[in-house]
Amino acid sequence: MSEAKRPIDVAVGILMRPNGDVLLGQRPEGKPYAGYWEFPGGKVEPDESILAALKREFVEELGVEIESAEEWCGVEHVYPHAHVRLHFFISRDWRGEPQSLEGQAFAWQGSVGVTPLLPATIPLLEWLDQLRYAGSGR
Numbered sequence: 001m002s003e004a005k006r007p008i009d010v011a012v013g014i015l016m017r018p019n020g021d022v023l024l025g026q027r028p029e030g031k032p033y034a035g036y037w038e039f040p041g042g043k044v045e046p047d048e049s050i051l052a053a054l055k056r057e058f059v060e061e062l063g064v065e066i067e068s069a070e071e072w073c074g075v076e077h078v079y080p081h082a083h084v085r086l087h088f089f090i091s092r093d094w095r096g097e098p099q100s101l102e103g104q105a106f107a108w109q110g111s112v113g114v115t116p117l118l119p120a121t122i123p124l125l126e127w128l129d130q131l132r133y134a135g136s137g138r
């Protein structure tokens with residue numbers, strides 16, 4: 001396989017409030033899929049751990065310090081612009097109120113109602129609902 005075909009690692013974080021609401025952000029102008037909703041995160045840099053990338057992206061994009069996060073699941077997706085390997089983390093433990101440091105919109109959602117969502121992120125919503133229901137003992 002050539003270098004170009006290797007997937008790009010992306011660290012993605014789901015901030016979850018005690019009531020189960022999760023934070024989504026809207027991709028800013030100038031990026032592929034501008035206007036689509038996603039969970040905040042970004043590409044892992046060379047020689048950076050995935051957790052370090054997650055923490056860095058949250059500080060850069062939202063001014064939020066993630067205190068702890070657990071790795072939840074991984075998803076690979078091939079877009080026309082990139083082949084990505086997404087590493088999703090869930091955090092219930094962070095410091096600071098999210099701020100729109102890159103001019104992006106963001107929204108706390110229970111059952112996620114914002115559209116459109118990045119294609120690779122869509123299946124996550126159902127899994128997330130299952131997790132919430134399991135968590136609340138229903």
Ligand SMILES: Nc1nc2c([nH]c(=O)n2[C@@H]2O[C@H](COP(=O)(O)OP(=O)(O)OP(=O)(O)O)[C@@H](O)[C@H]2O)c(=O)[nH]1
Nearest residue numbers: 010012031038039040041042043077082084118120121
């Ligand atoms: N943050 C994030 N990225 C996602 C999600 N789902 C998904 O397919 N992606 C993909 O993962 C990649 C993330 O790259 P990015 O462009 O946001 O990363 P970045 O902020 O480091 O970009 P940069 O190159 O402009 O610095 C994109 O190809 C994006 O389409 C998601 O839920 N959250």
